[in-house]
Amino acid sequence: MSMDIHEILKKLPHRYPFLLVDRVLELEAGVRIKALKNVTINEPFFGGHFPERPVMPGVLMLEAMAQTAALLTFASAGEALPENVLYYFVGIDGARFKRPVEPGDQLVMEAELLRAKSRIYKYKVRATVEGELAVEAELMCTVRDLA
Numbered sequence: 001m002s003m004d005i006h007e008i009l010k011k012l013p014h015r016y017p018f019l020l021v022d023r024v025l026e027l028e029a030g031v032r033i034k035a036l037k038n039v040t041i042n043e044p045f046f047g048g049h050f051p052e053r054p055v056m057p058g059v060l061m062l063e064a065m066a067q068t069a070a071l072l073t074f075a076s077a078g079e080a081l082p083e084n085v086l087y088y089f090v091g092i093d094g095a096r097f098k099r100p101v102e103p104g105d106q107l108v109m110e111a112e113l114l115r116a117k118s119r120i121y122k123y124k125v126r127a128t129v130e131g132e133l134a135v136e137a138e139l140m141c142t143v144r145d146l147a
Helices: 004-011 060-076
Strands: 023-029 030-036 085-097 106-117 120-129 132-145
Touching: 004 023, 004 060, 023 060, 030 060, 060 085, 060 106, 060 120, 060 132, 106 132
Parallel strands: none
Antiparallel strands: 023 030, 030 106, 085 132, 106 120, 120 132
């Protein structure tokens, strides 16, 4: 299963400039997801990070992978999650950055669901550029009701 930007916008609450997933390439509900972020010079963060040598901030690569994992969670829920919930980070373990991500790169993000218990989800995530590892980590996220 795949998703285009229109389907992603229905699932994630993020909008420009913070929506960091352009397309879902593969999705196996409850198991894994593979998604794409096209990195362009027009990204608002490149003006200051760094003007002479633009590099995508590591925290935004982690956020892009968390958004990818969120799409896996929402797709795995079967029916749509209620509108009164938000998806939050609760932990990042073992984050390692292996190569810079620059304008013109395609960041291919993968998330594998390791555990789901009591609305806490743990994922093994990684992102590559042209098959070369850019970043890897384990992320924990939760779905919470807005109140």
